Amino acid sequence: MDVEEMAKKATLKDLKEIAKKHDIKLGRCPTKLTIAKKIPREELEALVEK
Structure with missing residues (x-):
């Protein structure tokens, strides 16, 4: 499964939590x-x- 398919299945809230845990800067208006x-x-x- 590629990244695009996995991004569609995940929720934005969960993705943001993981990014915050890894100290990843998301920018102004990040998409999934x-x-x-x-x-x-x-x-x-x-x-x-x-």
Whole structure:
């Protein structure tokens, strides 16, 4: 499964929480896809699995 598909399945709130945990700067108005590209792939896969 690629990053785009996983980003569609995840919620924006969960993606933002993971980014905050990793101290990733999101910028002014991040989309789910841009956040998904910045966070570690393992975290994204775990989020989609649950």
